[in-house]
Amino acid sequence: MQVPRRAVREAEFTEFAAARMHQLYRTAWLLCGESQKAEDLVQETLIKVYARWGSRIDNPVAYAQTTLTRTWISQLRRRGDHERPIEHVPDRRAPGENHALRLTLLAALDELGPVDRAVVVLRHLEDGSTAEVAHLLDLSPGAVRKRLVRALDRMRLHLDLTYTELADEGVLP
Amino acid sequence: MTPQLAETMRRATEDLYPESSERILDRALIAGSRRRRRRHHLAVGLSSAAVLGVVATSVILVSTGGRAPGREAPFAAASSPAATYAPGSATEVPGGPVIPTDRRIVDDESLQQVIRDLAGNGNLTGLAVEHVTGSGVGRHPADRTTDGRAMSFQVDGGAAWIAIGRWDGYHAVGFEDSGVNAPLQQKVATTAREACGGSYRTFPAITCAPSPEGWYSVTHPNAGGVSGSKELWVDLYTEDGYVVRVHSLNTANEKQGSPVSTRTSISEADSLAIARSPRWFTTR
Numbered sequence: 281m282q283v284p285r286r287a288v289r290e291a292e293f294t295e296f297a298a299a300r301m302h303q304l305y306r307t308a309w310l311l312c313g314e315s316q317k318a319e320d321l322v323q324e325t326l327i328k329v330y331a332r333w334g335s336r337i338d339n340p341v342a343y344a345q346t347t348l349t350r351t352w353i354s355q356l357r358r359r360g361d362h363e364r365p366i367e368h369v370p371d372r373r374a375p376g377e378n379h380a381l382r383l384t385l386l387a388a389l390d391e392l393g394p395v396d397r398a399v400v401v402l403r404h405l406e407d408g409s410t411a412e413v414a415h416l417l418d419l420s421p422g423a424v425r426k427r428l429v430r431a432l433d434r435m436r437l438h439l440d441l442t443y444t445e446l447a448d449e450g451v452l453p
Numbered sequence: 454m455t456p457q458l459a460e461t462m463r464r465a466t467e468d469l470y471p472e473s474s475e476r477i478l479d480r481a482l483i484a485g486s487r488r489r490r491r492r493h494h495l496a497v498g499l500s501s502a503a504v505l506g507v508v509a510t511s512v513i514l515v516s517t518g519g520r521a522p523g524r525e526a527p528f529a530a531a532s533s534p535a536a537t538y539a540p541g542s543a544t545e546v547p548g549g550p551v552i553p554t555d556r557r558i559v560d561d562e563s564l565q566q567v568i569r570d571l572a573g574n575g576n577l578t579g580l581a582v583e584h585v586t587g588s589g590v591g592r593h594p595a596d597r598t599t600d601g602r603a604m605s606f607q608v609d610g611g612a613a614w615i616a617i618g619r620w621d622g623y624h625a626v627g628f629e630d631s632g633v634n635a636p637l638q639q640k641v642a643t644t645a646r647e648a649c650g651g652s653y654r655t656f657p658a659i660t661c662a663p664s665p666e667g668w669y670s671v672t673h674p675n676a677g678g679v680s681g682s683k684e685l686w687v688d689l690y691t692e693d694g695y696v697v698r699v700h701s702l703n704t705a706n707e708k709q710g711s712p713v714s715t716r717t718s719i720s721e722a723d724s725l726a727i728a729r730s731p732r733w734f735t736t737r
Contacts, residue, residue, distance in 0.1 A: 293485075301474050306467075323481060333485070385465045404458050
């Protein structure tokens, strides 16, 4: 008996979403800075991905990443400033050993504007090349590099970035 | 790439997982299926027009609430605006037109008094005024101004916000995502009607209605979170470039707390009256 197309589609998407949920959530969390907004962002991303699931998506992993990033930027435009949390409560569950590290990282990322934040997260957490980040954010590669240098310069007040690493990125001469 | 920063990010997030991953997946299947069906029906219904993908800038649910009392005509759907298409960076855009005006927003003390007078029928608490980016209702990545005003408060325990800003300049520019491999298309609003309609095609469409001041929309977003929670947005776009948003809930904050009422802290009719009030402005 032939399995209905819809069932096949749902099964394939479910497998994809389960496999990518963690990575999408990590990126979303670094962009949003709090767990509830990150969950909302991942949910909206997966809704959009499933709405187009099928032959129209050549690379689902890349498509999901692009969709998540652009959805986050568009949500900034739609929701307004009163949506920002007053203080960070990164996780309502037990803190865990990475809690202090997360708070430090969020403090560093909070120094950045939204696009700079996206550049840093996509470049470092997602291992994106300058060209890939430029395509995701519809920037030129030169603009990506300029933003990255500026962002790292701001972040180093919070993070103990080494001289060598900052020099490699062009922050220090 | 800075290896240490990459390692820091990975380590900081390695044990982070969404609390409700099953709910996320279920919702993706249900809502995603609905959008697939709508897109299919739209594609079948249109003859020659291209079907545009879900716009990255907005997922707005069309209001299904009642009309303002006394109104006879249904909302007039905003037709596709005669917007300018121009390829370009969605985040480095030079900005749209600047609409002339002889008005400015009143000072903070006056803003607070207006709120007390217009929205203070119930027990009004926690009133605060913030200076925010120029739009007040959104945040364009390139906008560094603080000319917008965001007021927050509670009425009988239900949260409310009023935001006032400009829809011109940077905020007149929208962008449309037609797919991963397509460049983002820039669209610019040049009138209040276009700005209200989003200056781009959304799916489903935003419906806007005329008022003496310009055009307005009423939206009941999916408040999510707690069962029984309700949310209302009333956005008024004036012909001289201002946007006033009245946003209310029936909970103490977004997705927090139990509903304190069966309706939002400010009714739709009162929200529109508040948005239309001339008292937010004074002449220069």
